Structure formats: structure tokens, C-alpha cells
Amino acid sequence: MDVDISGARVLFTLPIDLPILGELAVSETIVVSWLVLLILTGLCLWLTHDLKVEKISKRQAVAEMLVELANNFVVGNMGEKFRYFVPFVAALFATGVCSNLISLFGLRSPTADLDTELAWAVIVFILITRQKIKTSGLGGYLLDFTKPIPILAPFNVLSEIATPIGMSFRHFGNILSGVVINTLLYGALALASSKLLGLIPGVVGAVLSQIPILDVGIPAILSFYFDWLSGLLQPLIFSMLTVMFIANAAEE
Amino acid sequence: MEFLAKGIALAGCALGAGIALIAGVGPGIGEGQAVASALEAIGRQPECKGDVTSTMILGCALAETTGIYGFVTGLLLIFVAPGMFTGLLG
Numbered sequence: 001m002d003v004d005i006s007g008a009r010v011l012f013t014l015p016i017d018l019p020i021l022g023e024l025a026v027s028e029t030i031v032v033s034w035l036v037l038l039i040l041t042g043l044c045l046w047l048t049h050d051l052k053v054e055k056i057s058k059r060q061a062v063a064e065m066l067v068e069l070a071n072n073f074v075v076g077n078m079g080e081k082f083r084y085f086v087p088f089v090a091a092l093f094a095t096g097v098c099s100n101l102i103s104l105f106g107l108r109s110p111t112a113d114l115d116t117e118l119a120w121a122v123i124v125f126i127l128i129t130r131q132k133i134k135t136s137g138l139g140g141y142l143l144d145f146t147k148p149i150p151i152l153a154p155f156n157v158l159s160e161i162a163t164p165i166g167m168s169f170r171h172f173g174n175i176l177s178g179v180v181i182n183t184l185l186y187g188a189l190a191l192a193s194s195k196l197l198g199l200i201p202g203v204v205g206a207v208l209s210q211i212p213i214l215d216v217g218i219p220a221i222l223s224f225y226f227d228w229l230s231g232l233l234q235p236l237i238f239s240m241l242t243v244m245f246i247a248n249a250a251e252e
Numbered sequence: 253m254e255f256l257a258k259g260i261a262l263a264g265c266a267l268g269a270g271i272a273l274i275a276g277v278g279p280g281i282g283e284g285q286a287v288a289s290a291l292e293a294i295g296r297q298p299e300c301k302g303d304v305t306s307t308m309i310l311g312c313a314l315a316e317t318t319g320i321y322g323f324v325t326g327l328l329l330i331f332v333a334p335g336m337f338t339g340l341l342g
Contacts, residue, residue: 005331007331166317169317169320169321169324170313170314170316170317170320172324173320173321173323173324174313174316174320176324176327177320177323180327230313233309233310233313234313236310237310237313237314240310
């Protein structure tokens with residue numbers, strides 16, 4: 001019984017010669033990400049076509065509710081002047097949820113690859129730094145590192161770098177731990193059912209032991225926690241932290 | 253000799269992965285205390301159940317971070333480090 005836990009498979013490589021990276025490898029992560037983007041684009045188009053002012057359809061009511069939720073989330077946490085962050089935070093959240101839940105269809109979720117989260121976190125980090133420089137100027141931003149005493153400057157730099165690393169690892173670790181534990185559980189249950197049914201003598205046992213009967217149902221309980229709960233919670237935390245960090249950067 | 257060096261490197265990786273997962277103890281205690289306090293709060297004021305629960309879940313997910321760091325370190329030690337070390341040793 002082999003249990004295979006591996007990273008995202010490389011599906012094909014593009015024969016482009018990049019300066020440092022060499023050939024461009026297109027992995028499962030990228031292809032599934034395209035699928036996620038397609039789904040989200042389709043959903044947006046379907047939700048927003050044919051909008052009316054009066055006698056709205058159920059579809060429009062759902063769309064309005066979602067937009068209202070995103071508005072309340074961002075404006076409630078950041079204040080009215082950051083209303084232009086609503087599309088960004090909503091896109092981050094929607095991409096996160098869709099990427100996590102796509103594992104329910106048997107695909108490898110793009111968020112089980114650190115690259116995806118690290119890309120998001122780097123974008124957020126750039127936004128935070130931009131906001132800090134905007135509020136206190138470049139000199140003020142650099143001076144902030146020497147507070148409260150100049151000798152702590154290296155630690156301040158470290159804590160600044162720890163922000164994107166912490167944000168991306170939190171999301172990545174939660175999703176990947178789900179993938180690893182689910183794979184181990186499927187392998188263990190398949191082994192257990194083949195050994196149990198192999199106890200039946202004769203041809204019947206030999207045939208039945210090929211079918212991993214115990215794999216039906218039992219993993220669904222764990223999948224509820226790992227796919228649904230952390231799949232919905234982690235994007236929420238990611239966007240919550242984004243909102244909080246940017247709002248904090250604007251306060252100083 | 254080389255065999256011994258590889259063996260020591262692999263054993264170090266495996267032991268390190270095990271030790272890294274001790275990091276799970278902290279979040280376990282922390283989350284347990286968070287849930288206990290939330291239950292107390294709900295017991296005192298059952299009408300705030302929704303608010304307390306959602307804040308608690310958010311706090312638990314944040315407290316999980318250090319455990320996740322340990323888990324990622326363990327994964328690196330199991331899946332990445334052995335290849336690196338055995339590659340270095342030839």
C-alpha cells in the first residue's frame with residue numbers, strides 16, 4: 001500500500017528562456033488557479049447581468065447582499081476613507097474561498113502550494129508599506145525602524161518581514177495539513193478495509209478486498225473540518241489581517 | 253563512512269521533524285483556554301452566544317499560527333531536507 005504525498009505536479013513546461021528561472025514550468029497549481037479565476041469571472045458575470053432598479057430578481061438580491069457584506073466588512077474595520085479597498089479585499093476573499101473549496105471536486109487546491117499565498121501576502125505587504133510611506137513620508141517610515149531605541153532596528157526589520165511570512169504560512173499550513181491528513185486517512189482506511197475483507201475466505205474475499213469500502217463516508221467527517229471550516233475561515237482571517245494591517249499603517 | 257554520514261543526516265531530519273511538532277502543545281493549551289473562557293462567557297450571558305463564538309473562532313485560528321510554523325518546519329524536514337543533505341554528501 002503506497003501513500004503518495006507530493007507537491008503540485010508539473011503538467012508541462014513552456015519553452016521560454018527566462019533570465020534566472022529558466023524554462024517556465026506550468027504546474028497543477030497554475031492550471032487550477034486559472035479554473036478558479038474562470039469560475040469567479042463566470043459567477044460575477046452571471047450575478048451582475050441584467051440588473052434592475054425595481055422588481056429585482058433573487059439573483060440580484062444575492063449579488064447585492066454579497067456587495068453589502070463586503071462593504072460593511074471593509075468600511076466597518078477600516079473607515080469610510082478606505083472604501084476603495086472593497087474590490088481588492090473582496091477579490092482576495094473570493095479567490096481564497098474558491099481555491100480552498102475546489103478541493104471538494106478532487107482537484108488539488110492552489111492554496112496547498114505556498115506560492116499562491118506568498119504572492120497574495122507580498123501584494124498585501126506592498127500595500128501596507130505604501131500606506132506607511134503615504135502617512136509618514138519616506139523619512140518617517142525609515143525613522144520608524146529606530147523606535148523605541150535605535151539598537152532595536154534589526155528586530156523591527158525582522159518583524160516587518162515576518163508579517164507576509166506569517167500571513168502566508170498560516171493559510172498554507174491549514175490547507176496543506178488538511179491535504180496530508182486526508183491522504184493518510186484514505187490510505188489507512190483502504191489498507192484496513194482490504195485486510196478486513198481479505199479475512200473472508202475464497203473468491204468473494206479476494207474480490208471484495210480490492211474495494212476500499214471504509215473510504216466511503218468516514219473521511220467526510222474530517223473533510224467537514226479541513227475543507228469547509230478552515231477553507232472558509234482562513235480566507236476570512238487573511239482578509240481580516242489585510243484590513244487591520246493597512247488600517248493600522250494609516251493611523252501612525 | 254559516507255553511508256554513516258547519510259544515515260546520521262537522515263536520522264537528524266526525522267528526529268528534528270518529531271521535535272518540531274512539539275510546537276503543537278502551545279496552541280493546544282491556548283485554544284483550550286480560549287474555548288473555556290468563551291464557554292464561561294456564554295454561560296454568563298447566553299444572549300451573546302453568536303458574537304462570542306465568532307470572535308473565539310477567529311482568535312483560535314490566530315493562535316494556531318505557531319503550531320502551523322512547527323508543522324511547516326516538520327514538513328520541510330521530512331520532504332525537502334533529506335534530499336538536500338544526501339545531495340550534498342554525494
